Amino acid sequence: MSQFEFFEKRLDFYREVAFSNLLSVLPAREPKRYFYDLLPEYPKRSGKGLRAALCLATCLAYGGRIQNAINSAVAIELFHNGFLVHDDVQDESMFRRGNETLHTKHGIGVAINIGNALNLFSLQVLMKNQALLGSKLAWQLFSESSEMLRQTLEGQALELGWIRDNVCDLSDRDYLRLALKKTAWYTCIYPCRAGGLIATGGGINPDRFYRFGWFLGIAFQIQDDLLNLVGNYGQYGKEIGGDLWEGKRTLMLIHLLNHCSSQEKAELKAILALSRPERTEDQVEWIYEKMIHYGSIAFGRKCARQFAGAALYEFHNAYGHLPDSEDKRFILEMVLYMIEREC
Amino acid sequence: MSQFEFFEKRLDFYREVAFSNLLSVLPAREPKRYFYDLLPEYPKRSGKGLRAALCLATCLAYGGRIQNAINSAVAIELFHNGFLVHDDVQDESMFRRGNETLHTKHGIGVAINIGNALNLFSLQVLMKNQALLGSKLAWQLFSESSEMLRQTLEGQALELGWIRDNVCDLSDRDYLRLALKKTAWYTCIYPCRAGGLIATGGGINPDRFYRFGWFLGIAFQIQDDLLNLVGNYGQYGKEIGGDLWEGKRTLMLIHLLNHCSSQEKAELKAILALSRPERTEDQVEWIYEKMIHYGSIAFGRKCARQFAGAALYEFHNAYGHLPDSEDKRFILEMVLYMIEREC
Numbered sequence: 001m002s003q004f005e006f007f008e009k010r011l012d013f014y015r016e017v018a019f020s021n022l023l024s025v026l027p028a029r030e031p032k033r034y035f036y037d038l039l040p041e042y043p044k045r046s047g048k049g050l051r052a053a054l055c056l057a058t059c060l061a062y063g064g065r066i067q068n069a070i071n072s073a074v075a076i077e078l079f080h081n082g083f084l085v086h087d088d089v090q091d092e093s094m095f096r097r098g099n100e101t102l103h104t105k106h107g108i109g110v111a112i113n114i115g116n117a118l119n120l121f122s123l124q125v126l127m128k129n130q131a132l133l134g135s136k137l138a139w140q141l142f143s144e145s146s147e148m149l150r151q152t153l154e155g156q157a158l159e160l161g162w163i164r165d166n167v168c169d170l171s172d173r174d175y176l177r178l179a180l181k182k183t184a185w186y187t188c189i190y191p192c193r194a195g196g197l198i199a200t201g202g203g204i205n206p207d208r209f210y211r212f213g214w215f216l217g218i219a220f221q222i223q224d225d226l227l228n229l230v231g232n233y234g235q236y237g238k239e240i241g242g243d244l245w246e247g248k249r250t251l252m253l254i255h256l257l258n259h260c261s262s263q264e265k266a267e268l269k270a271i272l273a274l275s276r277p278e279r280t281e282d283q284v285e286w287i288y289e290k291m292i293h294y295g296s297i298a299f300g301r302k303c304a305r306q307f308a309g310a311a312l313y314e315f316h317n318a319y320g321h322l323p324d325s326e327d328k329r330f331i332l333e334m335v336l337y338m339i340e341r342e343c
Numbered sequence: 344m345s346q347f348e349f350f351e352k353r354l355d356f357y358r359e360v361a362f363s364n365l366l367s368v369l370p371a372r373e374p375k376r377y378f379y380d381l382l383p384e385y386p387k388r389s390g391k392g393l394r395a396a397l398c399l400a401t402c403l404a405y406g407g408r409i410q411n412a413i414n415s416a417v418a419i420e421l422f423h424n425g426f427l428v429h430d431d432v433q434d435e436s437m438f439r440r441g442n443e444t445l446h447t448k449h450g451i452g453v454a455i456n457i458g459n460a461l462n463l464f465s466l467q468v469l470m471k472n473q474a475l476l477g478s479k480l481a482w483q484l485f486s487e488s489s490e491m492l493r494q495t496l497e498g499q500a501l502e503l504g505w506i507r508d509n510v511c512d513l514s515d516r517d518y519l520r521l522a523l524k525k526t527a528w529y530t531c532i533y534p535c536r537a538g539g540l541i542a543t544g545g546g547i548n549p550d551r552f553y554r555f556g557w558f559l560g561i562a563f564q565i566q567d568d569l570l571n572l573v574g575n576y577g578q579y580g581k582e583i584g585g586d587l588w589e590g591k592r593t594l595m596l597i598h599l600l601n602h603c604s605s606q607e608k609a610e611l612k613a614i615l616a617l618s619r620p621e622r623t624e625d626q627v628e629w630i631y632e633k634m635i636h637y638g639s640i641a642f643g644r645k646c647a648r649q650f651a652g653a654a655l656y657e658f659h660n661a662y663g664h665l666p667d668s669e670d671k672r673f674i675l676e677m678v679l680y681m682i683e684r685e686c
Binding site for chain 2: 110119127136149
C-alpha cells in the first residue's frame with residue numbers, strides 16, 4: 001500500500017470535480033480549428049490538479065461548501081494552463097506532460113493567443129462568482145487573482161531577466177524571492193487564500209496562509225527542479241536536463257555557482273552566456289557532474305525537506321485549529337507529497 | 344488650415360486626459376529592469392489614442408462626466424498596447440511607432456510577459472470602477488471587456504490561422520467578419536459601448552453602437568492596410584509592405600486572389616506558402632504590382648470610403664438624437680479622419 005494512497009484518492013476526487021467543470025466552461029464553437037479546439041489541449045493532458053485541490057480542500061476544511069469554491073478552483077487551473085502555454089514559448093521547451101508543447105505543434109503566434117484565451121476564460125469563470133457568492137466576495141476574489149497575476153508576472157520577469165543578462169551572483173535569498181513570486185503565490189498561497197475566503201464569506205484574514213503557502217511552494221519548486229535533473233522522462237513528462245539547457249537559475253545551480261572554484265565559475269558563466277542552441281551536450285553534462293561533485297543536488301534535497309518541515313509547522317498555524325476532516329488530512333499529507341513525488 | 348484642425352485639437356485633449364492617467368497607474372517599483380521599466384515603452388511612443396478618445400467622447404456626448412470614463416479609457420489603451428506587444432511577436436514585426444518592436448529589443452520571452460502585464464493593469468484599472476461607479480455598473484463594464492477580449496482573440500486566431508494554413512479561398516464577407524473581430528470590436532464598438540453605459544449609468548442598450556462601430560472599424564482597418572502598402576515610413580511608423588511580407592489577408596490581397604488569372608493565383612498561393620524569411624523582395628514586389636494591375640488598391644480605397652459612408656449613416660442612429668456638442672462633432676469627424684489620415 002502506497003504511503004500516499006489516501007492522498008492520491010482524495011486528489012482524484014478534487015481533480016474530478018475541477019476538471020469536469022473546467023472542460024464544460026470551454027466553449028466548442030467557431031473558430032474551432034485555430035482556437036476553441038486548442039483550448040482544452042493542455043488541460044486534457046491531465047495534470048495533477050494540485051492547485052485546484054488545495055483551493056477546494058481549504059474551503060472544505062474551513063467548513064465551506066465545495067460548490068462555492070468550484071469557480072475559483074477552475075480559474076486557478078485555467079490560469080495555470082495559460083501560464084504553461086506561455087512559459088513553454090518563453091523557455092523554448094519542447095515537451096509538456098509527455099507530448100510536444102503547443103508552440104512546437106502550432107507555432108508561437110497561435111500559442112500566445114491560446115495562452116491569452118485561457119487567461120480570459122479564467123476571468124469569465126471568476127465573474128460567475130458574482131451570482132454565486134455575492135458582489136462583495138466576488139470582487140475580493142477578483143482582487144486576489146489580480147494580485148496573484150502581478151506576483152507571477154514579476155517572478156517570470158525576474159527568471160527571464162536573470163537568464164537573459166546571465167546574472168550569476170545570486171544568493172539563496174534571491175532564489176526564495178523568485179520562487180515566492182513565480183511559483184508559490186499562484187500554486188499555494190492564492191489557492192489557500194481563495195478557499196479560506198470562500199468558506200468564511202470573506203470573514204478571515206487570508207494572510208494567515210502566507211507562510212504555509214510560501215514554504216510549501218518552495219518545497220514544490222525545488223522538487224520540480226530536482227526531477228528535471230534526475231527524474232524519469234516517462235513519469236515527469238518534460239525533457240530531463242531541460243533546465244540546464246535553458247540556464248534556469250535553480251537553487252542547485254545557484255549553489256554550484258557559489259561553491260565551485262573561481263576558475264570553474266568563470267567556465268560555468270561562459271557556458272551560461274551561450275544561447276540554448278549554442279550549448280553542447282558535453283557542457284550540459286559538465287554542469288551536471290559539477291553539481292554532483294559539489295553536493296548541489298544533495299543540498300537541494302536537504303532544502304526541499306527543510307521547507308517541507310517549515311510548511312508542516314506553518315500548517316498548524318493555518319489549519320491546526322480546525323476540526324479533523326479528510327480535507328485537513330489531505331492538506332497535511334500534501335506537504336510530504338510535494339517532496340516525495342516522482343512526477 | 345487643416346480639414347481636421349478641430350478634430351486634432353480635440354483628440355489632443357482626450358489623449359492628454361487618458362495618457363496622463365495611464366502613466367500614473369503603471370507603478371515604478373522593483374523589478375524595474377526586466378519589468379516595470381518596460382511597461383510604459385509602447386504607451387510612451389505616443390499613439391494617437393483614438394480608442395480612448397472614442398470612449399471619452401461618447402460618454403461626454405451622452406451627457407456623462409469625463410471623470411467617470413477615465414478608467415475605461417485608460418483600460419482600453421492598456422489593452423491596445425498589450426495587444427500590440429503580442430501582435431508584433433505573432434507577426435514577427437520589426438518596427439512599431441517608428442522604433443524597434445519590444446521583442447526585437449528584449450526577446451520574445453520578455454515581450455510576452457510585458458503584453459500580459461499590460462493586460463493585467465487594464466483589469467486593475469477596471470476594478471477601480473467599483474468604487475467610482477458602483478458595483479453593478481463596474482461588473483457590466485467588466486463583462487463588456489471580457490466580451491471584447493473574446494472577440495479580439497477569436498479574430499487574432501482567424502488571422503494567424505489563415506496565414507499558417509495558407510487559406511486563399513476567402514471572400515469579402517470573410518474579411519468583414521475578421522475585421523469585426525480583430526479590429527472593430529476593440530477599436531470602436533467596445534469604446535462606444537463603455538462610454539454610453541458609463542454616461543447613462545447602464546441605462547441604454549449598448550447594441551445601438553454595434554453597426555456604427557463595425558463600419559467605422561472596417562474603414563479604419565482598410566485605411567491602415569492601405570497605408571501599409573503605399574504609406575510613408577516616417578509618418579506610419581511600421582515597415583511599409585510589412586503586410587505583404589507577412590502574407591496578411593487584407594481586403595486588397597483577397598481582391599487580388601479573386602481577380603487575377605488562375606495561373607497567377609497559383610503563383611500567388613505558392614509565394615504565400617513560403618515562410619516570411621523565404622519570401623524574396625522580387626516576390627513581394629510582384630504581388631504589389633499585381634495589386635495595382637487588378638485595381639485591388641483602388642478597390643480598397645473605394646471600400647474604405649463606402650464603409651465610412653455607412654458609418655456616417657449609422658452615426659445618426661447612434662448619436663443623432665443627442666444635443667450638439669464638441670464631443671458629438673468629434674465623433675462625426677472621426678469617420679472622415681479614419682479614411683483620410685496618413686498615419
